[in-house]
Amino acid sequence: MAIPPGYATAVWPPSGIAVAALLLGGRRLWPAVAAGSLLANLTVDGEFLASLVIAAGSTLQALAIAALMRRHIGVLERFESVDQVLRFVLLAALGTTIAPTLALGPLAAVYRMPLSEVIGNWATWWQGDACGVLIFTPLILSWTGKIGWQPRRLAEAAALGVLLLGATQIVFHGSGARTFIIVPFVVWAAFRFGQRGVTTAVAAVCALALWYTLGIKRGPFAAEPLHDALLLLLLFVATLVFTGLVLSAVLRQLERAMGELESRVSQRTAELEQATAVAERANEAKSQFLANMSHELRTPLNSLLILARLLADNPGGNLNPKQIKFAQTIRESGEDLLALINDLLDLAKIESGAVIALNVAPVTFGELRDDLERTFRQLANDKRLQFSITLDAALPPELRTDAGRLKQVLKNLLANAFKFTANGGVTLRIAPEAAGRVAFAVSDTGIGIAPDKQEMIFEAFRQADGSTSRLYGGTGLGLSISRELTRLLGGELRLASAPGQGSTFTLILPLLDRRATAPG
Numbered sequence: 001m002a003i004p005p006g007y008a009t010a011v012w013p014p015s016g017i018a019v020a021a022l023l024l025g026g027r028r029l030w031p032a033v034a035a036g037s038l039l040a041n042l043t044v045d046g047e048f049l050a051s052l053v054i055a056a057g058s059t060l061q062a063l064a065i066a067a068l069m070r071r072h073i074g075v076l077e078r079f080e081s082v083d084q085v086l087r088f089v090l091l092a093a094l095g096t097t098i099a100p101t102l103a104l105g106p107l108a109a110v111y112r113m114p115l116s117e118v119i120g121n122w123a124t125w126w127q128g129d130a131c132g133v134l135i136f137t138p139l140i141l142s143w144t145g146k147i148g149w150q151p152r153r154l155a156e157a158a159a160l161g162v163l164l165l166g167a168t169q170i171v172f173h174g175s176g177a178r179t180f181i182i183v184p185f186v187v188w189a190a191f192r193f194g195q196r197g198v199t200t201a202v203a204a205v206c207a208l209a210l211w212y213t214l215g216i217k218r219g220p221f222a223a224e225p226l227h228d229a230l231l232l233l234l235l236f237v238a239t240l241v242f243t244g245l246v247l248s249a250v251l252r253q254l255e256r257a258m259g260e261l262e263s264r265v266s267q268r269t270a271e272l273e274q275a276t277a278v279a280e281r282a283n284e285a286k287s288q289f290l291a292n293m294s295h296e297l298r299t300p301l302n303s304l305l306i307l308a309r310l311l312a313d314n315p316g317g318n319l320n321p322k323q324i325k326f327a328q329t330i331r332e333s334g335e336d337l338l339a340l341i342n343d344l345l346d347l348a349k350i351e352s353g354a355v356i357a358l359n360v361a362p363v364t365f366g367e368l369r370d371d372l373e374r375t376f377r378q379l380a381n382d383k384r385l386q387f388s389i390t391l392d393a394a395l396p397p398e399l400r401t402d403a404g405r406l407k408q409v410l411k412n413l414l415a416n417a418f419k420f421t422a423n424g425g426v427t428l429r430i431a432p433e434a435a436g437r438v439a440f441a442v443s444d445t446g447i448g449i450a451p452d453k454q455e456m457i458f459e460a461f462r463q464a465d466g467s468t469s470r471l472y473g474g475t476g477l478g479l480s481i482s483r484e485l486t487r488l489l490g491g492e493l494r495l496a497s498a499p500g501q502g503s504t505f506t507l508i509l510p511l512l513d514r515r516a517t518a519p520g
Helices: 013-025 027-044 048-072 082-095 098-111 115-142 151-172 176-215 226-267 272-313 321-351 365-383 403-419 466-472 478-488
Strands: 360-364 386-391 398-402 425-433 437-444 492-497 503-510
Touching (some): 013 115, 048 098, 082 226, 272 321, 360 365, 365 403, 365 425, 403 425, 403 503, 478 492
Antiparallel strands (some): 437 503, 492 503
16 A cells, blocks of 8 residues: 555554554663664665665654653643643654655755655655654554453444444545545544544554555545645544544543542532532532633634634645645535534533523514524525515514524424425424414425334434435434423424435424523
8 A cells, every 4th residue: 555656655653653652562662663763664675774764763753752652741642631632643643754755865865865855755754654643643542451341341342343444444445535534433432432442443444544545446536646635534534533632632621520520529418508519519629620622622623723714715826626626525524523523512501401591582474484594595595495484464573482493403403404305395384373372393305104104213323224224314313302402492393204205303392482581
């Protein structure tokens, strides 16, 4: 899988292995790193002087990165915070500039390489080392601890591996628009297996990505010439690594927070009043923690989205249409990931019992209709579907509820209706219901849902069947969040559907929610 003419690769595992070895075994192992680099390069080029220069640069690079990590992060089996992940990614990106910078200067002078070739070799060299450190250093560190999985957990790990392999096959046998399929499996690995599962899953995906892209030249990143696809491949791998490590670190922080909470509560069970006060303070801390993590997760991901957008806009005009399409694919996948993170945070808040503020105020039905019309009219036109919103003449001018939460539920229901409808149309009918309530009925002419699957789709990460997620995408969080938000609004969510005959989701709310606006 080396890049022609065979002197470099998009991912160089020894760079990450060397850093992990120096972290675990100390600086005394640097002669082994130098000898390994020297022998490896002798087998490729055969030139002793060039191999010696490369080995010197690689050894100094590994020593520098290991020393900086030991000082600013420590030697950890797994990252304990988002801050540690950010420091690791920054050190890996900056530290891996050492070897190409130190080695290419003398090599360029000896071999009289033109500047364009020096720059190209530097970029390829840096990418290979950076990916090697990002993937293999945390992978090795996470597997140094004790492995105590039970048979049931081993069976789940095997199932995850098989499904991840299948998802990767789907992605690299199709277009770049399918890359988001891998994201839920990285999330699954983070939730169930921590950093060890994330790093192992990402390493497997990276290996398959390299094999398809550089080995058999298939998949969304297999551009010609291959050098043009390296940046996009780096962004794809870096996004998976960064997202998985951040998510596992956040979950680790949650575990520690929950452990501390349980310890404090158990110590004060004899004093009921004090135990109640401790639980209330812990709940507030948990809500604040989720709010802080929302910012920590979104900020770096937004940076990746901005960079992908800049690539797609191609202001310098130096990318061809295929490369622009690849950049657009990365941006779309990042937006899918951002939506997934938002859904996960909403679901975590609801399931943890954290108070979600409600802004109860009057809202007119006309305003609600106009907002939804603006949001979905273009989508309906693009899919050539009929779309209408009807207001029953018997409706009062307005209702009193949390307009933001109501729109969130309705937009999710309408988005699902459009996603699963290929022909026909989507309608929203708003009409009065008995006992001072109002019904919002979202109907479509889509694929429909079997009766035995209708309750299951409201569970987190569940869809009607496995083929649904493969064909239409999504993680199954939207309906679960919508049902919980409906309960917060004091209403209920009903479903009527049959396979092949479409579906109707009916949201029923009180016309007048007399609760006071919760403090923000």
